[in-house]
Amino acid sequence: MPTPAQRQAKQPVSSLLAGPYGHPWHPILVTVPIGAWVASLVFDVASHLTDDPGFLTRGSLWLIALGVIGALAAAAVGFLDLCVVPPGTRAFRVGLLHMALNLAVTGAYAANFLWRRAAQPPDRAVGAAMLALSVASIAALAVSGYLGGMLAYRYGVRVADEDTQADGYRREEKAPEPS
Template sequence: MLQAVEELRAVDRPAESAARVVRRALRSPRVDRAVRGSWLGHPLHPLMVTVPIGAWASAAVLDARPGDEDAARRLVALGLLASVPTVLLGLADYSGLDRRQRRVGAVHAVANAAAVTCFAASYALRRRGRHTAGKVLGLAGLTAVGIGGALGGHLSYAQGGGVHRWQT
């Protein structure tokens, strides 16, 4: 199924447009190197994904116990805040992918956008005291993040997306 996404030609036009916009935004070699992590010796996006995923997974663990609603809500918020730089760093990596990799990257981004949407709605419901509905949306968000993560893993490990390109 993951390889089938590589053949998804329907995303070619928007995927290339998005990559072009990011390449323009990263015209400065100094900015490009900074956000792609060459100063550190490896990409930053894979490091950053651990923060929203960890926060959201931890919220789900707390959701399993009554009485931890406030802590779970705060973890959902932390994941949402951390998703902003995570997305920006991912876009920097995305800009250098080839066509087949961009296809997978585009679907990866859509899955993760669905996750962020679910968690944003979950947070809003939790703030209004609707914890059960917030928990359900949190589980939907974790499902979407899992799909996005599988696609990101395929992009990195099966397709070699960004391997050694970020060093330049």
């Protein structure tokens, strides 16, 4: 039987803003920065493997920008999801750490974008220090993703309760075929 705190953490602050019960917006929005930043790292590495790295360097820059914009959108609705988790609980502490890591990663990528715009020649491979910042940022993002998974899959934050989940496993009775 779920506790009142568990029931509270499953309900949205606002269905319109945070997503309806059992279907929050945050998990779908996080795919934008994750995908953009992983792709930017692939472009960064690939820029060292070609004779004409300019298109990869420019592509990586704009993937970083897309990721920052997506991360801000994901952070806004993620914050709304955190608001329903009762303070003082382990789930809340994990949520705060998840949020702090994601904000730090977003800040690192915003700084990386500005640094590249100011210092990176657009026709050369991505600089080693910029590449290292991207690798460190992806590593921190992976840790944060683990914590986000813990919030959803271990603590059930914004996940439908077990009775609602059980509806998806009930066998439907087939209607008799007409003779």
